[in-house]
Amino acid sequence: xANVAKYDRADVIKKAMLLFWEKGFNxxxxxxxxxxVDLRPGSIYSAFGSKEGLFKEALRxxxxxxxxxxxxxxxxxxxxxxxxxxxxxxxxxxxxxSAPSDMCMLVKAVAELTDSNPELLxxxxxxxKKGELSFTRVLQEAQSQGELSSNADPQSLAxxxxxxxxxxxxxxxxxxxxxxxxxxxxxxxQMLKAPH
Amino acid sequence: xANVAKYDRADVIKKAMLLFWEKGFNxxxxxxxxxxVDLRPGSIYSAFGSKEGLFKEALRxxxxxxxxxxxxxxxxxxxxxxxxxxxxxxxxxxxxxSAPSDMCMLVKAVAELTDSNPELLxxxxxxxKKGELSFTRVLQEAQSQGELSSNADPQSLAxxxxxxxxxxxxxxxxxxxxxxxxxxxxxxxQMLKAPH
DNA sequence: TTTGATTTTGAGCAGTTGTTCAAGTTAAAA
DNA sequence: TTTTAACTTGAACAACTGCTCAAAATCAAA
Numbered sequence: 001x002a003n004v005a006k007y008d009r010a011d012v013i014k015k016a017m018l019l020f021w022e023k024g025f026n027x028x029x030x031x032x033x034x035x036x037v038d039l040r041p042g043s044i045y046s047a048f049g050s051k052e053g054l055f056k057e058a059l060r061x062x063x064x065x066x067x068x069x070x071x072x073x074x075x076x077x078x079x080x081x082x083x084x085x086x087x088x089x090x091x092x093x094x095x096x097x098s099a100p101s102d103m104c105m106l107v108k109a110v111a112e113l114t115d116s117n118p119e120l121l122x123x124x125x126x127x128x129k130k131g132e133l134s135f136t137r138v139l140q141e142a143q144s145q146g147e148l149s150s151n152a153d154p155q156s157l158a159x160x161x162x163x164x165x166x167x168x169x170x171x172x173x174x175x176x177x178x179x180x181x182x183x184x185x186x187x188x189x190q191m192l193k194a195p196h
Numbered sequence: 197x198a199n200v201a202k203y204d205r206a207d208v209i210k211k212a213m214l215l216f217w218e219k220g221f222n223x224x225x226x227x228x229x230x231x232x233v234d235l236r237p238g239s240i241y242s243a244f245g246s247k248e249g250l251f252k253e254a255l256r257x258x259x260x261x262x263x264x265x266x267x268x269x270x271x272x273x274x275x276x277x278x279x280x281x282x283x284x285x286x287x288x289x290x291x292x293x294s295a296p297s298d299m300c301m302l303v304k305a306v307a308e309l310t311d312s313n314p315e316l317l318x319x320x321x322x323x324x325k326k327g328e329l330s331f332t333r334v335l336q337e338a339q340s341q342g343e344l345s346s347n348a349d350p351q352s353l354a355x356x357x358x359x360x361x362x363x364x365x366x367x368x369x370x371x372x373x374x375x376x377x378x379x380x381x382x383x384x385x386q387m388l389k390a391p392h
Numbered sequence: 393t394t395t396g397a398t399t400t401t402g403a404g405c406a407g408t409t410g411t412t413c414a415a416g417t418t419a420a421a422a
Numbered sequence: 423t424t425t426t427a428a429c430t431t432g433a434a435c436a437a438c439t440g441c442t443c444a445a446a447a448t449c450a451a452a
Contacts, residue, residue: 024308026222030440040401041441051440103307110369111299111307112220128370159376167363173306174324180355226410236431237411247410
């Protein structure tokens with residue numbers, strides 16, 4: 001039985017993810033995808049079922065990559081809170097030129113999607129929630145290491161961080177004001193690190 | 197010369213704005229628009245030139261409505277800073293059920309648009325900048341009335357407010373957590389009102 | 393080498409897209 | 423009443439959409 005896939009599934013998903021991230025769900029045609037991924041329609045539809053199916057995989061790929069970057073930055077910095085700050089600076093500022101879009105792919109998804117794609121909207125919301133949860137865990141770790149005040153509430157701070165991250169990235173998209181955004185990141189973490 | 201418009205231009209723009217706000221630029225077809233606005237293609241194209249032309253008018257309409265709401269809330273509250281807080285609470289929380297989308301139409305626009313619609317992207321960015329400028333002026337007024345500390349910087353605080361507003365609205369879209377969002381609005385303004 | 397299930401291919405379908413334009417309608421001016 | 427110029431109408435166009443499926447290609451097992 002010839003069941004050897006000729007193509008690398010993970011690679012296909014990554015290429016699709018980069019295109020969807022850049023152009024959005026409605027803005028990306030199946031022909032754009034076929035070209036980016038170098039597969040004919042039949043192969044794509046047998047592997048992913050539909051454009052929606054491929055987009056869902058792309059969302060998960062984006063989310064996993066982002067989580068991996070957070071862990072990497074925490075390792076590099078050697079501390080949870082500094083790692084989180086480095087992660088945010090990286091995602092918002094440093095990676096801007098290499099990324100397909102200034103904005104978070106999940107934010108672009110919840111901005112664009114409506115009730116006509118309920119599954120994709122829900123998936124995006126779930127992945128955002130998971131992102132918040134990983135921030136909560138980082139903050140809990142920071143707290144147990146004494147990097148964060150013991151009377152801080154990691155869960156509501158995680159929500160705050162999420163709001164800042166969404167806000168900063170989107171603000172940068174509208175203003176191009178890198179200096180102001182770097183200042184705002186600095187302020188946010190000075191607040192967090194202060195005994196408060 | 198029969199140059200009496202049979203339709204109310206402002207009303208047409210408003211109806212188009214509500215539809216574009218809900219479904220986005222790519223997500224709204226010209227037939228959706230024709231139906232919402234009750235005009236045939238020829239009339240729309242002679243009045244606005246293209247789908248892009250109508251979208252640009254819709255963006256300006258949205259922006260003007262939002263500015264009017266800010267002024268209204270400042271009047272109602274009788275003070276700039278409380279007015280700004282009331283405005284943000286209104287836009288983020290109270291108006292949520294009546295609005296076509298949880299999110300800011302300008303944020304949805306900059307999220308969705310790419311280089312294939314450079315004029316629309318630029319217009320969205322300009323209107324966001326104008327929004328920030330009106331926040332700056334409100335904060336300057338608050339400062340001159342002693343509601344805001346005299347060593348605060350209205351210009352960078354306006355950027356901060358803009359980040360919060362974008363972040364909070366989008367966060368609500370992803371989480372539905374109204375309680376947390378109201379708490380974050382409260383915190384933001386306690387910080388601003390404190391002598392700091 | 394032959395077999396046969398699995399995968400890949402790409403022409404093509406039915407529906408939708410943004411837009412045009414000739415024909416018809418309107419109402420003020422002559 | 424007739425003229426005239428602006429406005430409205432809606433059928434139609436060419437391009438594009440997501441997707442299907444019969445035919446061809448592939449390769450492990452017999």
